[in-house]
Amino acid sequence: MSIPIYIIDDEPTILQALKQLLNMEGYHTEVFSDARDAMKKLDRDWPGVILSDINMPGMDGVAFLREALKLDNEFSIVMLTGHGDISTAVESMRLGAYDFIEKPFSNEMLLDVIKRAGEKRALVLENRELKNELDAQTGAGPRLLGNTHKIKALRRLLMQIKDIPADVLIKGETGSGKDLVARFLHYNSYRKNENFVAINCGAIPETMIESELFGFEAGAFTSAQKKRVGKIEHANGGTFFLDEIESMPMALQIKLLRVLEDRRIEPLGSNRHVDLDIRVIAAAKIDLLELVEKGEFREDLYYRLNVINVEIPPLRERKEDISLLFQHYAALASSRFNTDAPRLTNEQLIRLQQHNWPGNIRELRNAAERFVLMGGQTVFDDPSNAETDSELTLAERVARYERDVLESALREHDGRLTEVQQQLGLPRKTLYDKMRKYGLVKDDFKLP
Known part of the structure; x- marks a missing residue:
């Protein structure tokens, strides 16, 4: 009690x-x-x-x-x-x-x-x-797939903060889904009908990033032949997403801080101010606080961005979601390439679970696409980067096998429980109990 x-x-x-x-x-x-x-x-x-x-x-x-x-x-x-x-x-x-x-x-x-x-x-x-979980899974826009504790906690947090008027800092490894999380926040918020504007701070040359962000008036510099609206102004009313914020030049960090504090911008070559009603989401693949301590990122900007902190778990910490995610991306690839998606064998599923996925969701998606294109072959496996059965207890091995069998049957029958029940010889209540135990939801196994 x-x-x-x-x-x-x-x-x-x-x-x-x-x-x-x-x-x-x-x-x-x-x-x-x-x-x-x-x-x-x-x-x-x-x-x-x-x-x-x-x-x-x-x-x-x-x-x-x-x-x-x-x-x-x-x-x-x-x-x-x-x-x-x-x-x-x-x-x-x-x-x-x-x-x-x-x-x-x-x-x-x-x-x-x-x-x-x-x-x-x-x-x-x-x-x-x-209800929040259902809203998160069935609403318009991107979905955060997964049934593990960490991904459910992430969905709950995002649904709690979706309409809070505060800036958000997302931290996650390369390929973990930072852009997806930012879009999830936008399309589940009251700003969903306005623009979502994303910019990768590491992909734009330092000489161009300021004009990209703030825009410019005609004649502001030699090549400025006509007025251009900047990315920040284009996001007005909606969400502005700064990916790889750690790559932003120090001089520009000062100007961004002023925008975040004043909620207005001044395009290059202009004396006019544009008032802003935007939500700013920034993402980093490394610890910004470590950069602050090294003098490579402004401390005041870090604390201004870090009003709400969202951390995305890497795929190796949510391995129970791998089968569901792989199936999802394989189905999408099958539709895009106009070919049938092969069925995963239990052996292939075990190899998926054993891989540590340094590239996270992006690596898994690429593996699923190759799997479809190559007719069921997998070319991603690296035995040196796998968790072996010897590292698991007997109970963990049994649980993994049982879950794999359930997932295989659910995938084979597209989530139709009557057929799964017949194939596995399980009473319906037992099947429900085991699905609940492993966080399996039948709708997740239906082809999109």
Whole structure:
């Protein structure tokens, strides 16, 4: 019983008694003699149960209930009431309280109500997370495929910050999907109908990057024969993505910092200012803080960009997603090249899982395309860059084999569970349980 409990009551003896009881039952408790103090600590994702007295000085229980339910109308709040407050307690139920308990109450009754209230709150948060996951997977624009804990946590974070008016810094190895994450944020935000403008700071010559970013007026320099709108201005209203920000020249970093702080630009050769309403997303494949310490990146720009930090896990840390991703890219390649996608054998799947993928998603996508073009052959495997079975425990080897068999059957039947069930000789519930255990979703195995 690890859920937290907030206890709100102006009588110290009641606070102490409830705290002692609930601590003995394994709950983590926090007590408040003033409901306003409890209100300050609540947020919409708070996972626990609130016990609140009704009659209190300052903010009484009903006033607290109203304010808390404005923050989240699905909080599990249990009201503690005296005999004379029954009508008020009934009113609190109408407002949205989970339940009320009349004093004096038995410990068994209190614990039973808390248990049920905690289960309800857990279900609310679980359903909310599933809805966010569904929105992330079925919305317009790019998808972040995968069922591992790390990729699910990344999707949750991105859905939480998608509309927050703050700049974002993405860190990830080469090929891990930084551009995809930036586009995912844009196309799931309220800016999705405006421009997404991306620029690779490492791919543009230093002599041209300033004019590319800020634009210029006709005659601003010798070759400026006509006015040109810069990338930043073109992104106005939408999202501006700076990839490989670590490659930006130091002199230009100063000007970018001013843009981020003032939210306006001045094109080259112009005295006019353009006000900006943009979200800036920057990405780096190396640790910018290390560059700051070496004097190779401006410290003030680093902290201005690093308002929200997003780190993409490398593919070697989410190997359970490899089969799903490979299948996805193979299907896309099959459609693009107008040829059938071969089926992976279990041996080929094991080789995929053993490879450490230094090139991450980009390397995997290229391998899938070669697999399709070469009729089922794989040419990426490097035994020196693989995790061998000798490094795994027996349980890990068995689990890997079981997962591989399930994925192979799901892939063969395009996610049709009745056929998978028949092929593997599994009862339907057992199949569901094993799919849940390994994070397998049938829709992920349907051909696009």
